[in-house]
Amino acid sequence: MTNNVDTQESGKRELILEGALRVFSQKGFHGATVEEVAEVAGVGKGTVYLYFGSKTDLFVSVVEEKLKELQEVVMERLRNIEGACAKLSETIELHWEFFNRSREFVKVILSDLSGLEKELDERTREARTGFIGVLESIIEEGISRGEFKDVEPRMAAYAIEGAISFVAFENLVNKMSAPSIPNVSQLVDFCLNGLCP
Amino acid sequence: MTNNVDTQESGKRELILEGALRVFSQKGFHGATVEEVAEVAGVGKGTVYLYFGSKTDLFVSVVEEKLKELQEVVMERLRNIEGACAKLSETIELHWEFFNRSREFVKVILSDLSGLEKELDERTREARTGFIGVLESIIEEGISRGEFKDVEPRMAAYAIEGAISFVAFENLVNKMSAPSIPNVSQLVDFCLNGLCP
DNA sequence: GTCATATGACTGACTGGTCAGTCTGTCAGG
DNA sequence: CCTGACAGACTGACCAGTCAGTCATATGAC
Numbered sequence: 001m002t003n004n005v006d007t008q009e010s011g012k013r014e015l016i017l018e019g020a021l022r023v024f025s026q027k028g029f030h031g032a033t034v035e036e037v038a039e040v041a042g043v044g045k046g047t048v049y050l051y052f053g054s055k056t057d058l059f060v061s062v063v064e065e066k067l068k069e070l071q072e073v074v075m076e077r078l079r080n081i082e083g084a085c086a087k088l089s090e091t092i093e094l095h096w097e098f099f100n101r102s103r104e105f106v107k108v109i110l111s112d113l114s115g116l117e118k119e120l121d122e123r124t125r126e127a128r129t130g131f132i133g134v135l136e137s138i139i140e141e142g143i144s145r146g147e148f149k150d151v152e153p154r155m156a157a158y159a160i161e162g163a164i165s166f167v168a169f170e171n172l173v174n175k176m177s178a179p180s181i182p183n184v185s186q187l188v189d190f191c192l193n194g195l196c197p
Numbered sequence: 198m199t200n201n202v203d204t205q206e207s208g209k210r211e212l213i214l215e216g217a218l219r220v221f222s223q224k225g226f227h228g229a230t231v232e233e234v235a236e237v238a239g240v241g242k243g244t245v246y247l248y249f250g251s252k253t254d255l256f257v258s259v260v261e262e263k264l265k266e267l268q269e270v271v272m273e274r275l276r277n278i279e280g281a282c283a284k285l286s287e288t289i290e291l292h293w294e295f296f297n298r299s300r301e302f303v304k305v306i307l308s309d310l311s312g313l314e315k316e317l318d319e320r321t322r323e324a325r326t327g328f329i330g331v332l333e334s335i336i337e338e339g340i341s342r343g344e345f346k347d348v349e350p351r352m353a354a355y356a357i358e359g360a361i362s363f364v365a366f367e368n369l370v371n372k373m374s375a376p377s378i379p380n381v382s383q384l385v386d387f388c389l390n391g392l393c394p
Numbered sequence: 395g396t397c398a399t400a401t402g403a404c405t406g407a408c409t410g411g412t413c414a415g416t417c418t419g420t421c422a423g424g
Numbered sequence: 425c426c427t428g429a430c431a432g433a434c435t436g437a438c439c440a441g442t443c444a445g446t447c448a449t450a451t452g453a454c
Contacts, residue, residue, distance in 0.1 A: 035439075044405035158366075183349065192391045252414065405443105412440105414436100422429090
């Protein structure tokens with residue numbers, strides 16, 4: 001998929017992606033209309049299909065884009081950090097910041113995950129898995145350095161990802177009138193040391 | 198909403214709910230068709246609208262039903278358990294079991310959460326909140342008994358719920374060839390003591 | 395410089411298919 | 425008969441995706 005108007009660089013693709021992010025965020029995948037995306041992007045509906053194979057392809061592209069962005073920021077920042085504990089803290093904080101910066105995006109990520117065509121569903125999953133992978137390798141490192149217990153790394157990675165996502169989601173949907181700064185450190189502490197004192 | 202064929206007890210309502218669970222689980226909210234639900238339930242399409250106000254109402258009713266079921270089981274089992282730690286362990290285990298028993302239901306819960314009409318969206322949220330409330334009060338108890346640190350109970354509740362949901366979801370979608378029993382105890386340990394030894 | 399021609403990015407009216415929800419007719423039991 | 429639970433054919437709205445046409449720019453002949 002992912003049609004191209006062969007290599008033309010008019011920036012339309014980016015315009016459409018931005019528009020799509022806005023509209024999908026507000027209305028979710030099924031609520032959004034390709035026509036509205038086009039409108040918001042200041043582009044004709046047909047043009048959307050010049051750059052993307054289908055509505056679903058467009059959606060998945062938005063998700064991939066954003067998630068890659070996060071993944072890159074994290075990888076970059078992790079470069080100079082020593083120790084799995086410190087790395088994990090940093091990752092959680094960045095992840096949290098990212099979710100709060102692109103507030104609306106969290107909703108996209110946590111919604112409409114099923115009901116896409118199989119193949120494209122895969123692509124979203126892969127994009128997520130990419131990030132989970134970062135967590136996983138930090139945990140593996142931590143285990144081999146003796147900083148972490150010998151847990152199943154993938155399970156732990158998902159548990160952490162779940163904790164961050166749900167708290168972030170709650171935080172911005174029910175907006176639990178959250179002083180967001182305190183929360184992050186509590187969340188980090190929860191992941192590292194759990195509830196018991 | 199929630200039309201009734203006033204108090205008639207032919208069991209049709211339950212049939213429809215069961216059918217709806219099956220179909221929504223397989224196809225998600227948007228993928229499912231009222232017609233198919235009717236078919237699976239062995240009932241005419243019109244009949245569905247005799248018992249439920251709309252497709253969305255039907256969906257939310259399924260979620261409410263299931264979540265209430267879980268909540269009741271948990272409350273019941275918690276009755277004879279002393280101590281917040283023990284209560285939390287039990288809750289997580291029951292929650293896990295529930296997710297694995299009604300595997301398909303997890304997908305429903307984690308999908309299509311946005312794009313429903315506002316009012317009905319509220320109802321789903323309330324249903325969830327009901328269960329989060331159980332976690333929250335266990336945590337509060339733990340804090341006042343000195344078993345847990347002084348965290349923000351709601352945040353911790355969401356973190357735990359998120360951890361369980363994501364791990365369960367991953368477990369059954371990517372079916373990480375999971376020996377499911379070991380996982381629960383790891384998950385419980387993660388929530389209580391975190392990653393650090 | 396200017397006209398002619400060509401290219402292809404772009405547009406948006408249109409189509410075909412899909413369903414949610416309705417409505418009228420059926421039928422069982424009272 | 426009559427009542428009302430039930431069925432399922434029907435309708436109206438909606439929208440993804442298409443396609444025939446427009447227009448701005450590029451090329452090149454003179």
